[in-house]
Amino acid sequence: MLQGRVRLLMFLKNIFLLLIGLTAGGMVAAGTFAFIVMIGIITRLSSRLHVAQYTSLYENAIVLGGTIGNVWEIYDFFLPLGNIFVMLFGLFSGIFVGCLAMALAEVLKVFPILVRRVNLVEGLQYIIAAVAAGKFAGAILQFLVFK
Numbered sequence: 001m002l003q004g005r006v007r008l009l010m011f012l013k014n015i016f017l018l019l020i021g022l023t024a025g026g027m028v029a030a031g032t033f034a035f036i037v038m039i040g041i042i043t044r045l046s047s048r049l050h051v052a053q054y055t056s057l058y059e060n061a062i063v064l065g066g067t068i069g070n071v072w073e074i075y076d077f078f079l080p081l082g083n084i085f086v087m088l089f090g091l092f093s094g095i096f097v098g099c100l101a102m103a104l105a106e107v108l109k110v111f112p113i114l115v116r117r118v119n120l121v122e123g124l125q126y127i128i129a130a131v132a133a134g135k136f137a138g139a140i141l142q143f144l145v146f147k
Contacts, residue, residue, distance in 0.1 A: 029066060036062065041103040094139070098132060 036042065042062070046055045079085075115124060 025070070029070075032066070033063065036100070039100075039103045041099055044103060045099060090139075094136075098135070102128070 037059075042055060042058045043052075046052045046058055114120065114127075120127075
């Protein structure tokens with residue numbers, strides 16, 4: 001009889017931990033998605049690409065990608081897709097991180113302050129390209145040299 005109570009208590013404890021984990025994960029995911037929406041990365045991309053009618057599709061793709069990524073991380077699936085897939089994943093991840101960084105910088109008005117402080121009249125596009133090239137070089141060094 002005592003063993004049955006211990007099992008019931010362990011089951012209830014696991015259910016409680018499951019609820020806490022799902023709630024915390026949902027809050028983090030909602031906060032991350034709210035942050036992405038707040039800085040306007042999705043609407044900016046859809047307006048710049050002249051496909052504003054597909055904004056909800058972009059939002060659904062981001063949510064689906066996050067969900068699949070979490071499931072993949074939890075259950076550790078193995079797909080023998082090869083180096084081409086890894087390169088494509090790295091490319092698309094870099095594009096997303098770059099868009100996120102530029103949208104955040106635009107929201108924080110980093111570049112206008114930089115332009116005023118340095119008295120920069122022309123060449124802002126070169127600064128942005130240099131930052132992107134530096135991030136690319138750092139990623140290549142990390143991938144090839146520092147493994």
